[in-house]
Amino acid sequence: MEHKRILIMGATGSIGRQTLDVIENYPDQLQVVGLAANSNWELLAQQAEQFQAEAAALADEEAARQLREAAPGLKVYGGDEDLEEIVRELNPDLVVAAISGLAGLPPIMTALEQRCDVALANKEPLVAAGQLVTTAASRAGVRLLPIDSEISAVFQCLQGEQIEDVEKVLLTASGGPFADYTKAQLSEVTAKQALDHPTWQMGPKVTIDSATLMNKGFEIFEMKWMFGLEFEQIEVVIHHQSIVHSLVQLRDGNLLAQLGQPDMRLPIQYALFYPERMSNQLARLNLADVGSLTFAAPDPEKFPCLRLAREAGRSGRSYPAVLNAADEVAVAWFLQDRIDFMDIPRLIEQALEEHEPFSVNNLTDVTTADQWTRDYLGQIAADRR
Numbered sequence: 001m002e003h004k005r006i007l008i009m010g011a012t013g014s015i016g017r018q019t020l021d022v023i024e025n026y027p028d029q030l031q032v033v034g035l036a037a038n039s040n041w042e043l044l045a046q047q048a049e050q051f052q053a054e055a056a057a058l059a060d061e062e063a064a065r066q067l068r069e070a071a072p073g074l075k076v077y078g079g080d081e082d083l084e085e086i087v088r089e090l091n092p093d094l095v096v097a098a099i100s101g102l103a104g105l106p107p108i109m110t111a112l113e114q115r116c117d118v119a120l121a122n123k124e125p126l127v128a129a130g131q132l133v134t135t136a137a138s139r140a141g142v143r144l145l146p147i148d149s150e151i152s153a154v155f156q157c158l159q160g161e162q163i164e165d166v167e168k169v170l171l172t173a174s175g176g177p178f179a180d181y182t183k184a185q186l187s188e189v190t191a192k193q194a195l196d197h198p199t200w201q202m203g204p205k206v207t208i209d210s211a212t213l214m215n216k217g218f219e220i221f222e223m224k225w226m227f228g229l230e231f232e233q234i235e236v237v238i239h240h241q242s243i244v245h246s247l248v249q250l251r252d253g254n255l256l257a258q259l260g261q262p263d264m265r266l267p268i269q270y271a272l273f274y275p276e277r278m279s280n281q282l283a284r285l286n287l288a289d290v291g292s293l294t295f296a297a298p299d300p301e302k303f304p305c306l307r308l309a310r311e312a313g314r315s316g317r318s319y320p321a322v323l324n325a326a327d328e329v330a331v332a333w334f335l336q337d338r339i340d341f342m343d344i345p346r347l348i349e350q351a352l353e354e355h356e357p358f359s360v361n362n363l364t365d366v367t368t369a370d371q372w373t374r375d376y377l378g379q380i381a382a383d384r385r
């Protein structure tokens, strides 16, 4: 069997590192040809050496310079546009998209144009530009494979099923660390507390998004675009144990679920080998140890992000890109202790209310909506001072 040639975007992050953990176990099937990140050149140098990568890219040019010095034998690309350049040069079989935020969108589009399959962890591009990404994938005739555990769950349940037979998808949410907090307690939450997620170890942005439930809002978009569903067909259910990763309800009333340990290496491995199943040594789920699984409806009062995401999705046009950008800005401010936890949905709602929508037909339109949001919120911050 030929090696599958893989390029990992966001190699130094939580998903990127776990992807390398999986790849390490299959040296005869998988080969890392390229690695990309933002600025962590030290880790990228180690990874490139360990996996004998052909090339690496860093968005930060100064970091790229340091990487060139540290790894003279490695072909190094440096600067924002070079994330696209490395995709073109390597022309891999599969691109793992694991950058965080909208920064991942241009290299994803390039990968699709190059007719590479894309294993997608990076959800923000599907929120802000779901139509563009999925149209590019179907035009190129390539696969978009989900890594996000909930989307992978539905993808697995749907193997052998017809999408027309889907009545709805039940998207499970751990509820985040503050599921049982009152509204008053929520406004006191600090960045440090929010970074302490009960079941998943993730990067800072997605951890805060999990605490506000915006992460679940974003996953509604992922479900919509990956499977061509309507927003109304996607229902969120709180499930603290993170064992059932999501469910599909079919038109005959049958409900299919995917269960597993809360371990991202499971969906990562499925995406890397799809449609094949490979043996592994990962811990197995012991249902008797788990004991009970609980489910509850989310509280819309405490977690307005879920409603904001749904409204932005239904309203369409440039609203989803504004939702995404406002969340990126608000989460960054929260992490810098500049705003309270409950200011996150407040600022997002304010941006959505002030926005004059326009139709989104290309990447420039996405950037325009993104920039409008950053300027608008920047102005609010300036007025506050």
Ligand code: NDP
Binding pocket: 009, 010, 011, 012, 013, 014, 015, 016, 036, 037, 038, 039, 040, 041, 058, 059, 083, 098, 099, 100, 101, 103, 121, 122, 123, 124, 147, 148, 149, 200, 201, 202, 203, 204, 205, 206, 264
């Ligand atoms: P991390 O913050 O851990 O990692 C982000 C990665 O992206 C790092 O490699 C970082 O490089 C790189 N990066 C950030 N900005 C840029 C940029 N402008 N250009 C190039 N590279 C950049 O994030 P996660 O791994 O947790 O999440 C990645 C994506 O996957 C997110 O979209 C998240 O929502 C999604 N996801 C994550 C899950 C998880 O369990 N972690 C689960 C499901 C989805 P550097 O290290 O140099 O800064």
Ligand code: MG
Binding pocket: 148, 149, 150, 219
């Ligand atoms: Mg998820």
